[in-house]
Amino acid sequence: MILKAALLLVVNFILYLAFGSFFAVRKGKIGSLAVTAAVGFFAYYALFALVCLPVMLTYRPLSLLARLWVVPCALIPVVSAILFRKAWKDKIAEIKTEIGQNRLFWTGVVAVIAISVILVAITYNFTLDAAYYVAGVTTNVDTNMINVYDPFTGAWLDHFELRYVFSTYYVNDAVICSLTSLPALVVTKTVMASAVMIIVNILYVHVARSFFKEHGRAFSMYVMMVLVNFLFISIYTTSNFLLTRTYEGKSVVGNVSVLLIFILYMQAVYEEKPTGLFLKLFVVCLGTATVSSTANMVIPAEVCILFIPYAILQKRLKILPKILVCILPELVMMLVYVLYVKGWFAVYTFPR
Numbered sequence: 001m002i003l004k005a006a007l008l009l010v011v012n013f014i015l016y017l018a019f020g021s022f023f024a025v026r027k028g029k030i031g032s033l034a035v036t037a038a039v040g041f042f043a044y045y046a047l048f049a050l051v052c053l054p055v056m057l058t059y060r061p062l063s064l065l066a067r068l069w070v071v072p073c074a075l076i077p078v079v080s081a082i083l084f085r086k087a088w089k090d091k092i093a094e095i096k097t098e099i100g101q102n103r104l105f106w107t108g109v110v111a112v113i114a115i116s117v118i119l120v121a122i123t124y125n126f127t128l129d130a131a132y133y134v135a136g137v138t139t140n141v142d143t144n145m146i147n148v149y150d151p152f153t154g155a156w157l158d159h160f161e162l163r164y165v166f167s168t169y170y171v172n173d174a175v176i177c178s179l180t181s182l183p184a185l186v187v188t189k190t191v192m193a194s195a196v197m198i199i200v201n202i203l204y205v206h207v208a209r210s211f212f213k214e215h216g217r218a219f220s221m222y223v224m225m226v227l228v229n230f231l232f233i234s235i236y237t238t239s240n241f242l243l244t245r246t247y248e249g250k251s252v253v254g255n256v257s258v259l260l261i262f263i264l265y266m267q268a269v270y271e272e273k274p275t276g277l278f279l280k281l282f283v284v285c286l287g288t289a290t291v292s293s294t295a296n297m298v299i300p301a302e303v304c305i306l307f308i309p310y311a312i313l314q315k316r317l318k319i320l321p322k323i324l325v326c327i328l329p330e331l332v333m334m335l336v337y338v339l340y341v342k343g344w345f346a347v348y349t350f351p352r
Helices: 002-024 033-057 062-101 103-122 128-143 169-180 184-211 215-231 238-244 249-270 277-289 295-313 317-341
Strands: none
Touching (some): 002 169, 002 184, 002 277, 033 169, 033 277, 062 128, 103 238, 128 169, 128 184, 169 184, 169 249, 184 215, 238 249, 249 277, 249 295, 277 295, 277 317, 295 317
């Protein structure tokens, strides 16, 4: 089981990098590996939502969704390898050179990431939300349906809970459990927690190296960022979610989405003509909307706070419509949820 979980983690990152290649490769070159993997992570979940929702809302079984999802997961890495093989060949050679020249730095990075992953994998989590995530995945697998039954009671739900129905992030965990026969607790608490922690750490490294080209200083900043997150624990912080509720949607939003959007903002500020930046931003916003309904408030706020002043100060008002398009998924989800809460409509779990 441990070997299968480790292999699944590797496959996950192959998929993230394959998905991310379509947005990260520009002029035959791949930019930051961290940004490529993180953008690919959200592209993966954005596409999964597009496949999942029609199956779920037409009351079809989880096994059908699993068979459908295998197709893009098999095709996209192949297409990515064909289209971007030269870019990846050059990137791999660049990575080998970088590691060879800075062995001490990358050994330290790998050690910190390994410690972080081990800590979140062995931490006992007994929160109500954590139980809901794992129970939701288990219920979907055991009933071979998608969000039709209450995870805590097993009762058939009259209608889909809109707070969760568009957050298809953990339905993917159920699909993976169905395909691999791994228990829900292993997929969520071990595999996905490790994946999120690795992504967060490589984004930290990216930020540190953006500020410091000298590897010693970059490593010091990276370690400080990790320590701040480990020590800054209170009732409700991103640090608390990252360390104790790593695989939950709110943790992904607070620790991956927010940081990645800030990195894209840094690219807009420091790079003269960043290509494909707003396409990446749209993919991140769209993917985040499928991870947690928390994104409906957090993501539009961050994007507007960062990019509207940037557009005004740089006298690039033409990008304001692009900013609006990027946050449109969250705005639509927010409107849909408000209408649902006000009783304007309900999405039932059976034909009426």
